[in-house]
Amino acid sequence: MKRHTLSVLVENRAGVLSRVTGLFSRRGFNIESLAVGPSEMEGTSRITLVVCGDDREVEQVIKQLNKLIDVIKVSDLTEFERVERELALIKVAAEPGEPRAGVMQIATIFRAQVIDVGPKTVTLQVAGDPEKIDALEGLLRPSGIKELYRTGRIAVLRGQKTVRSEK
């Protein structure tokens, strides 16, 4: 079992996300993370998927995705140099005084931004690779995480390489 990051360029049409996710559940593939948004090309979106499976399973996933008419291109970024990022918004209990100071200190170390402060809470925004967010979450947990929002992962290849070449 290996983790794969797939970049899927799709036509921006109604139902396309449901086609993609339906395919995963129907064929018994697991999605670990999913993020969708418009791409640089008008009328298209990028879906970044993180899936777990052995090589044959992942090959099947890619082939089945390619069969969808609304899928323009599927790229497996796993073997390439790439940057992966995820965004998290974390609301933490932080009473004024020592507790708040502790939270702020951890935030500084992780270069997390404070985006909201309430009488008893602080909300942090942090971007980074998933391990960094896991680590921050771990450190904040003793303070009391009230709410945690994580986006799916997105990924981009390093250097000049792109994943937009024609299918």
Add this chain to the structure above:
Amino acid sequence: MTTTGASVLIEGLLRQGTKTIFGYPGGVVLPIYDVLYDSPLEHILVRHEQAAAHAADGYARASGKVGVCLATSGPGACNLVTGIATAYMDSIPLVALTGQVPTGLLGNDAFQESDIHGITMPVTKHNYLVKRAADLPQVIAEAFYIAATGRPGPVLIDLPKDVSTGELPDDVVFPEAVSLRGYQPTIRGHPRQIEKAVDLMVQAGRPLIYAGGGVILSGADAELTALAERLGAPVTTTLMGLGGIRGDHPLNLGMLGMHGTAYANYAVTECDLLIAVGARFDDRVTGRIETFAPHAQVVHIDIDPAEIGKNKPVDVPIVGDVKHVLGQILQRLPGGPKTERWLERVNGWRATHPLVVPENGLLHPQGVVRALSEMLRGEGVVVSEVGQNQMWAAQHFCFKKPRSWITSGGLGTMGYGLPAAMGACYARPGEQVFLIAGDGSLQMNIQEFGTIAHNRIPVRVVVLNNGFLGMVRQWQELFFERRYSYTELPAVDFVGIAKAYGIDGVLVDDPAEVRPALEAARDQDGPFVVDVRIEREENVFPMVPAGAAINEMIGERR
């Protein structure tokens, strides 16, 4: 001047070459039916929407063209689903049109609303929910293009009522060609892969061709036969591949797999090169996959890359249209290897392990199928239902042409045969269309006797009537200690039912009456039913038990 979405829809179908559609009216498709009222497009009114889908599917299989069916929203659309799924599993080009509640009511649980777009996503090659009448010309063109090209399959178009009634300028432009950036099927095989395959073929001592429905779909029967002859390689076909090579060709081993011939299954187990052509290593073919063709290198030719390596690791994958790729191979293949000794072995198995037709004076189904085969001599179209009747037909009928055999393979849909036979009659007017049915399957869509009588559709029905759900009973006999749990069906007078609908028929309970009854059916100028009371507990043999290797057959001398 303006026209309506419904008019543009029908105009679009006619432009695609559609001559006949199968359908059932209802509330939200009234605007479409109003256009059909005086359209040159022929519409056949079925008695249940499922039959419309199967009839369109049978039409597609018999003609090679796209079949079209039409149903209203909600229950009508849902009733198409089994037929769409049947076509999907067997890669049959179909365009299914469904009415939908007006766009303003979508998602409101309106009367007869169902999310057929969502429901059919897993069983269509692609589907559309049209929101604007102006999109119709493009959507129709895309739907037919997607259904018919690449690996064919069903495409559904959901049409809200206000799209059908929507106004369009009457000089609507229909696109001449379709190009989709997310859909570009590979037709030509990669030259380097072709070379590798040819190298293996030249070196093989015991080559075997395993041909599937892709041969029929791409019209590659001549190329398949040429390759077999050039290589001196025997050919076994799947259920879907029957007719891809003449049944009486000396290199043809018939069907392989669960109810394949013993000699085909032995050949698979012993071959050193397996050339899979438009086939998908389905579990009913392979048995236990680890022991399927254990000594063989595998060449796999298929237009769908996802089929290659899905079930069985492959040495030389070739993605492309079967007809095209076989042509490429034939261009490069110098001559065949020496296979005389291999063919001797295979023909030895053929001689010692033939398919058995019991001859004891009783009425056996195998004999009925053989009598039909001898009478038709490979002409016309044979359609089957699903179950024992289907397997006996596949084993004992000698198919001589592609598209002469129509059956639900992948989904195994009981009730498929009768409506599919109707579709075949419209696709091949003037030809004999025989349905080989079981009494269980026939009762699943028997209401279509109404459609057949109404339109005098010349379907000849031969019921292999054993008063059982025979295939399930066979499994109960063999694997559940003859505990016949809910598989016995009380006797039905099919001739009586037929007559009530206005169709003639005859009951046969004596082997001597079989041939005369079949001839009577053939000589009718309309539909006819032959109700044959066969031996009730006849089994389909050989049989590979579920999960066994395909050379481990029961009902077969070792």
